[in-house]
Amino acid sequence: MPKIGIIVGSTRPGRRGRAVAEWVASVAAQERPTADFEIVDLADFALPLLDETHPAASGLYGNAHTTRWAEVIARYDGFVFVTPEYNRSIPGALKNALDFIYAEWNNKAAGIVGYGLHGATRAAEHLRLILAELKVATVRTQVALSLHDDFTFSVPTEPGVLAPGPHQRKTLAALLDDVVVWSRALQPVREGALA
Template structure:
């Protein structure tokens, strides 16, 4: 079974990312029943700022938190990144988590569900560049959730309820289809099967 990790890219208290990831998981279970989807919440890993003495590309991980993170990421064939946009880019916690390991990301597929004032489109652009360096194939389809249109917010300090418009469902379905297909297509490369 193809395993896809849904990565919650923010660790901020009061974040909207967990609710978005749960929506993605719910739709994925319905639309892609032959694949397994699991939420990977960065807040559950408590990664400090990158503290490994060796470059991640060396694979010489010495810290328990790095080994735990590497094992988690290695277990997936692809990813859906759920990210807000912080100052026109991705959250520092997400960039830090990406930087901790290297080979565990390689030759996998990824899609993006962004949320923010403008759907986190600039954050997703940055994330695509970072993932390219990690040898992750990113799909074109993406979801851009607007805080104005896809959330019901009663107060600025409250996360609000996720209420995605109908067009977001078709965008998410296309993204999930692409991530699963690309993850399966890249399996021979991950397994070292010659072309």
């Protein structure tokens, strides 16, 4: 059974990302029991700004936090990235986490669930470019949660409550199917790379 990591891409206090990741995990558990989905929260790793002496592609990781991060990511066959949009891109914490390691990302599949004023579509496109460089195959299906339509707010300055429309759940289910299928399809490629 493929193992899929749901990566929470923001570490900001008051973020909405954890709630979105929990929704993804809930839908996955209910509708897609063909894979094992787990939340990987960047906030739990407290990675500093990239502090490795050697480039990630060398595989020469010198710090314990890098080795720990690499071991966690290596366990997964695919990913669902949950990202907001910060200034037309992904959060710095997510870019930093991607840059720390290299081979552990290679030959795996990923889907993107974005959230923001415009569904984080620009951040998702930027993330696709980064993932391509890391040899991660991104699926076409994408969830774009709008702060206007998919969250309810009692106080405008609070994070709000996630309330995605029914069409979002359907799109998410399709995304999860795609990630699972592509993760399985890439397994021989991963195994060949290790041989």
